[in-house]
Amino acid sequence: MAYLINPEDQDLLDSVREFCEKEIKEQCKEYDVSGEWPAEIYAKAAELGYNGLEVPEEYGGLGLERITVAAIMEEFAKADAGFVTTITASNLALKAVLIGGNEEQKQRCCDLLMEGNHGAFCLTEPMAGSDAGNSKTTAVRDGDEYVLNGRKCFITNGGVASFYVVTAMTDKSQGVKGMSAFLVEAGTPGLSTGNHENKMGIRTSNTCDVVLEDCRVPASALMGAEGEGYKIAMKTLDMSRTWVGCGAVGIAQRAIDEAVAYGKQRVTFGKPILKNQGLQFMIADMEIRVETARQMVAHALKLMDAGLPYARESAIAKCYAGDIAVQNALDAIQILGGYGYSREYPVEKLLRDAKIFQIYEGTNQIQRMVIGKSVIGKF
Amino acid sequence: MELLVCIKQVPDDSVSVSLGADGAPKLDEIAPVVNAFDTYALEMAARFKEAHGGSVTVLTIGGDATVPALRSCLSVGADHAYKLAEESVCDTQGIAYLLSKASAKAGEQPFDVIFCGSESTDASSGQVGAQLAEILGIPVVTNVLAVEPREGGVTLKQETEEGYRVVEAPCPCVVTIVKPNYEPRYPSIKSKMAARKMPIGDLTAAGVEADAAQFGPEAAKVRRVAISAPPQRQSGVKIQEKEAAEAVRRAMEMLAGQKLI
Structure with a gap:
């Protein structure tokens, strides 16, 4: 059972699937080994409008329903989780601008994405991951400008983005209430990027440090008011977590697809291994997990559509989908046995890719804190 | 130049077809797609239009089942799409006759170049393009790899066993297309969505003044007597x-x- 999308959008999904099959799935194997960012694949995808899927219609987007975008994102993730990470990270930066930016900033970022560019959301620092309030990056007002200094790390699309949403402390004494957000365009003097991280998985996504050294931006680069940066960042993450869950669902589904395809043709003791009830039960458990996660993603999206609170559901979707993506990848490896452990087969990559979904955009421990607090409330 | 591309919807050729108990191919679960050679023809026509101007019209013989195929063409470069629903037509001569009649009514006619795939991936008769040219009384160049405009006509690269030969033809003419050294484009999300809103013209045999005696079962010059699956390979x-x-x-x-x- 996939997402229940508008039947009219089915043809979009079909063409995306065809692109993923022919242009991403096999090609990314090589890039998974080299760790090179597949610029050519991303250029083709950009031409087809895949960077702008979440751009709202009023800013020149296509007005796709969220659930349709989710179904498309799942296809990307099934083909290659690094690919979906790149697309999702651009949309993460976009969400921050849509939440906290002014009209001009919103239009600028939407235009950049519709033109096929990428965005990057720069919150994390070496000593400020889950503890984002411990940020050391500063922004000091100097006339009509702000001067940014600091180092952001693990920034997805850091080396390939056209625009950056950067959080920085404008008033350290205020703690998180002294954090502000800025929209910084690529090429701004003082903004540079560090080495591309040599990661365990999602190796087709670009991850690097973003360094700010006396980076001067006009005062108009401030998003919202001074001190609103943390609020903007948290709202952004609340929303984007669902989309991270959506990517994890894609990995978990690919694990089933690979396990079933292999298990039907692999013969032991004179019969295909999937004739054994023990493995059928494993497949059933994988399916239960992926479908539950997918519907949790769908539910969180439905709450967003309805304008209802969704922070808890978004955290559940991300946390659960991340966990089950790892479990399904492990099970797929188990079903493929020794071949599953070999890099000749596609499932060990799924495990390496899945692991980050328990870590980025708020570790699953942080998600459990969000969920737990929302249930228990203040007492 | 005004370009017409004749297309056929066929079962997905990447799926193997088996015969049902009634001896007919089991096609229910196989997704219909645009014949691969027709997609090459459309891509070539779209590139020609983009380089030299004009418009591209796609035309097919078939009912509502062909709408997805036509929409798919509209999302990858076609400007207009037409279908002519006629169930009684049963051989390539009849199809070519109906196409010839419809080509006088569809899109931005008169057409300068009519593109056909060199064959279809289902029946593979490879006859429609040549028959269409015969009926229209215009030249045909088969197995074409590339088309370029020239004064009063087109210059074509025709595939041969050894490579290709360059030929010229006056317009209007029919060309049948083989696989060039590029792939048809993918539709963008935007072009797919735009294609949904584009009209698909409906033609009828009567509307295009086709004579039923020319395309109906009695007119058929070829009759299918049986379909059989290829023999299973003997185990070694x-x-x-x-x-x-x-x-x-x-x-x-x-x-x-x-x-x-």
């Missing part, structure tokens, strides 16, 4: 002698027995 012979010398002796014996050596 296993030589399982323990000693290599013995295995080689067995193999030599078998080859000699078949008079292969």
Whole structure:
């Protein structure tokens, strides 16, 4: 059972699937080994409008329903989780601008994405991951400008983005209430990027440090008011977590697809291994997990559509989908046995890719804190 | 130039087809797609239009089932799409006749170049393009790899066993297209969505003044008498002698027995 999308959008999904099959799935194997960012694949995808899927219609987007975008994102993730990470990270930066930016900033970022560019959301620092309030990056007002200094790390699309949403402390004494957000365009003097991280998985996504050294931006680069940066960042993450869950669902589904395809043709003791009830039960458990996660993603999206609170559901979707993506990848490896452990087969990559979904955009421990607090409330 | 591309919707050729109990191919679960050679023709026409101006019209013989195929063409470069629903037509001559009639009514006619795939991936008769040209009384160039405009006509690269030959033809003409050295484009999300809103013209045999005596069952010059699946490949012979010398002796014996050596 996939997402229940508008039947009219089915043809979009079909063409995306065809692109993923022919242009991403096999090609990314090589890039998974080299760790090179597949610029050519991303250029083709950009031409087809895949960077702008979440751009709202009023800013020149296509007005796709969220659930349709989710179904498309799942296809990307099934083909290659690094690919979906790149697309999702651009949309993460976009969400921050849509939440906290002014009209001009919103239009600028939407235009950049519709033109096929990428965005990057720069919150994390070496000593400020889950503890984002411990940020050391500063922004000091100097006339009509702000001067940014600091180092952001693990920034997805850091080396390939056209625009950056950067959080920085404008008033350290205020703690998180002294954090502000800025929209910084690529090429701004003082903004540079560090080495591309040599990661365990999602190796087709670009991850690097973003360094700010006396980076001067006009005062108009401030998003919202001074001190609103943390609020903007948290709202952004609340929303984007669902989309991270959506990517994890894609990995978990690919694990089933690979396990079933292999298990039907692999013969032991004179019969295909999937004739054994023990493995059928494993497949059933994988399916239960992926479908539950997918519907949790769908539910969180439905709450967003309805304008209802969704922070808890978004955290559940991300946390659960991340966990089950790892479990399904492990099970797929188990079903493929020794071949599953070999890099000749596609499932060990799924495990390496899945692991980050328990870590980025708020570790699953942080998600459990969000969920737990929302249930228990203040007492 | 005004370009017409004749397309056919066929079962997805990447899926193997089996015969049902009634002897007919089981196609229910196989997704219909635009014939691969027609997609090459459309891509070539779209590139020609983009380089030299004009418009591209796609035309097919078929009912509502062909709408997805036509929409798909509209999302990858076609400007207009037409279908002519006629169930009684049953051979390529009849199809070519209907296409000839419809080509006078569809899109931005008169057309300068009519593109057809060199064959379809289902029936593979490879006749429609040539028959269409015959009926229209215009030249046909088959197995074309590239089309360029020239004064009063087109210059074409025609595939041969050794490579290609360059030929010229006056317009209007029919060209049948083989696979060039590029792939058809993918539709963008935007072009897919735009294609949904584009009209698809409906033609009828009567509307295009087609004479039923020219395309109906009585007019058919070719009749299908049976469909059969290709014979299953016989399983090979296993030589399982323990000693290599013995295995080689067995193999030599078998080859000699078949008079292969």
